[in-house]
Amino acid sequence: MIAPSRRRAARGRRPVALVLPAVCGLAFLVVPLIGLLVRAPWATMPSRLFSAEVGQALRLSLVCASAATVICLVFGIPLAWLLARAELPGRGIIRALVTVPLVLPPVVGGVALLLVLGRRGLIGRYLYEWFGVSLPFTTAGVIVAEAFVAMPFLVISVEGALRAADPRYEEAAATLGATGWYTFRRVTLPSVLPGVVAGAVLCWARALGEFGATITFAGNFPGRTTTMPLAVYLALETDPDAAIVLSLVLLAVSVAVLVALRERWIRGAV
DSSP states (O other), X not given: OOOHHHHHHHHHOOOHHHHHHHHHHXXXXXXXXXXXXXXXXXXXXXXXXXXXXXHHHHHHHHHHHHHHHHHHHHHHHHHHHHHHHSOOTTHHHHHHHXXXXXXXXXXXXXXXXXXXXXXXXXXXXXXXXXXXXXXXXXXXXXXXXXXXXXXXXXXXXXXXXXXXXOTHHHHHHHHTTOOHHHHIIIIIHHHTHHHHHHHHHHHHHHHHTOOHHHXXXXXXXXXXXXXXXXXXXXXXXXXXXXXXXXXXXXXXXXXXXXXXXXXXXXXXXX
């Protein structure tokens, strides 16, 4: 047996060959954020935050990200359940397809959406000819693009929660005569609610920060498709201080998301 004091001493060792790269990696991630704070126009911050342009972009971003999150919840939770509980042939392939948007360049995702949902796309042509619906370069297009890139975050989180949940409660409900839908609503969903909430928050944050797929599929039209990330890109060319202010707003949202999920991550690490 190794004595507790020796075990603590072994854990406390800090090899220089590991510490130096770790410090450099930390600096690489933190210094740009510090630079953003240092260069921020704090004197004119209040007036810029309450300007019409910032308010318009922020309002559009919040509405679109929230709508995209609702879409992801409606379709993502059943998809996560299918991956976690159903015995499907090729389930690994389906899971890989679900996670493709995580590694796919967002611009490529936007091009793919255009080819499918554009006026001449595989599905978009029928939407336009039969119903007069055109998604590209509209606010609805922003929501679709954000949902496309954000849904994997929700699916992965909910699937993990479903796999960790004890299935005996569902089996007990089934033996008592509960239908599958009733069991899902009253037993399964409440048991995985923390995973659903965490996935929804991550999904919402990812949708709020989406840029590539949005500008490719929905364009950059102020008041209609110009979300916060697009406004940062637009302001960087004409008003760098406004771009910094917009970036700080997105940074604050990101920090808030991390704080909200911190307890869940800590519980998962214990």
